[in-house]
Amino acid sequence: MSLQTNSSDLPPVSHDTTAPQPSRKGWLSTIVNGLSIGNKIKLGYALALGVGIFGTTLGLVLGDCYQQRALKKEENAFKELNLLYRLQTSILQTRTHQQQLIPLVGNPELYTEEYSHITHVHGPEIQQVWSQLQSYTKSLNYANRNHADHIPQLLKTYDEVAHTYLQQLDTLLQQIDLSPITAEKIVIARQQLLKFTNSELALKFDGITDELVTVINASYEELKTATSEFNIAERMRLQIIVASILLSIAIAALVAGLTSRTITRPVKALTNMAQRVTQESNFDLQIPVTTTDEIGILSDSFNQVLQKVKSLLEEQKAAALRQQQLQEAQLVQSEKMSSLGRMVAGVAHEINNPVNFIYGNLEPAIHHVDDLLELLRIYAQEIPHPPLAVQNYADEIDVEFVEEDLPKVLQSMKFGADRVRQIVLSLKNFSRLEEAAVHTVNLHECIDSTLLILNNRIKKGITVERNYGDIPEIEGFAGSLYQVFMNILNNALDALDEKDHTQEPPKIAIATERQDNNSVVVRIADNGSGIPPEHQAKIFETFFTTKARGVGTGMGLSISYQIVVEKHRGQLTCQSEVGSGTEFMICLPISLKSAEVSSVKSSSSIYPSCELSPVKISLG
16 A cells, blocks of 8 residues: 655665564564555544443443343342231231121121221232242242241242131131120120131231241341342443443544554645645645545545536526626516507607697697588578589588588597507506605506507407506505516417417406405416426526517516515516417505515515416316
8 A cells, every 4th residue: 555655754765675584573463554444543433442342242241141131030039028917918918807806796887897808808828829939839930949948848848728717717707696686686796706706717927027027137147148149230330331331432542543653644744735835825736646545536536626617606606797797688588668658658759749639639629510501501591402513512511421420520539639648657657666755556557458458459359448446546666567468468369370270269367356454466367379387487587488589589578577576565477378378377465565564574484465376267
């Protein structure tokens, strides 16, 4: 294995190819020196961890062995004492209740209660504990312990005493008949009970408790011994674990020192190069890779990182350039719209003056024509036979047609002048692209004015259906909203132009509705060609367009999205199906101040007042 080092830190390389003597370092040194840095580190950590794990495991196993043995012995001693205490208590309680029967013979209720305690509680308890003690003395847990045979001796000595005592007592109690109770029966029952109390069997039954005192004391001493052994085992377990941990720490420190000496020098060269790159910010620097070990791999990776950083910096510059281009495009678009607005405002102003002159003189002209026609009518009545020249000229100009058609012509001129005034008004409204302050906006007027401007495209066989709801005026910027409606309606007209409408006529449906206390929704749907699913997620991105080069700029919907979402705190969404059409849904808050307060309070949505329903406008 070759390591990159400074020549001043190492002795001169010898060209003597004589094989080294194995006796100097031994076979272990030869194996270790032949390992790579990674394998040396692995070997060091493996030794440290191995010693630690082995020592700790050994300590745990040995300690747990002693501890479990002592714990088992302690648990058996507790179990033994518990059984003995239960047996002693039950025997004493049985004798006490049996003796209490004598004075209670005259009280049937108390007598029955005492009788029930013996037959239903203490008697079964004695038999159960006696049986458990017999099973316990025959188990391996009892056989493996070194103690005196007090319990087996007790069970053997009094094997049938407890059972016989309880059986004879139960027989006696059943023989005693106190119904109906009389003084003679009470005396006889007391004599029988007293005789049983002083019987040899009862005295031998009492002897069990005396013997239990000795057995319990012996068992208690065994419990104390087991507890002491458990504490000793616990201390031994802790000592073994602590000793193994300390030994592991010492070996790990020794291995860490040797490992660090092995990898310090090549890593230092890598560190110096990293510092140089940081200080000079020169990502063209490269570390010479002369080895194939971990340091060589690390150096190669470092070189790749430098190249990656250099590539990322270049990408960052390119992204900044794209952002600058985007801002410039938006600025150009805004300037275009501003210039268009100023031009439209100027044209509208110039057209408005002569139109107003024409419109203002039409009404007097109509009155004058009506007066002249009335004069002709009176003249025809007063002079039924005018001169021949007058009669000939009247026939030449078809005076009757003139009388009928002239008012219609004047009314048509008035209608046309009014139409021109409406178009001029729409142009003036559209020219207000940049407002300084928020003001009230009538969405219906915005939509109607936009449709009026686009009338030249709409009248080519396209039906526009207006389904206006009862919505209030909103706070916003009318010029910006004109721009939104113009972009969306232009896209709808383009989609209708692309589709073959042999089966159904082209149609645009516009609907408005109030959604809640502070939002209104405008839906614009068409039955055009639709938008492919792969394009629907990108339609609001800047510069994205599906139109031919030179036709679409990819700015319309992007700017519309910014106007609705960022400027008006609303939402703009789109639903489309290829071949069926497209629907744009615009949700706008009625009050911008309420929308801003809602957006601050809400953590789940930026614009919580707008929640659009997915129901499409019917185009049937």
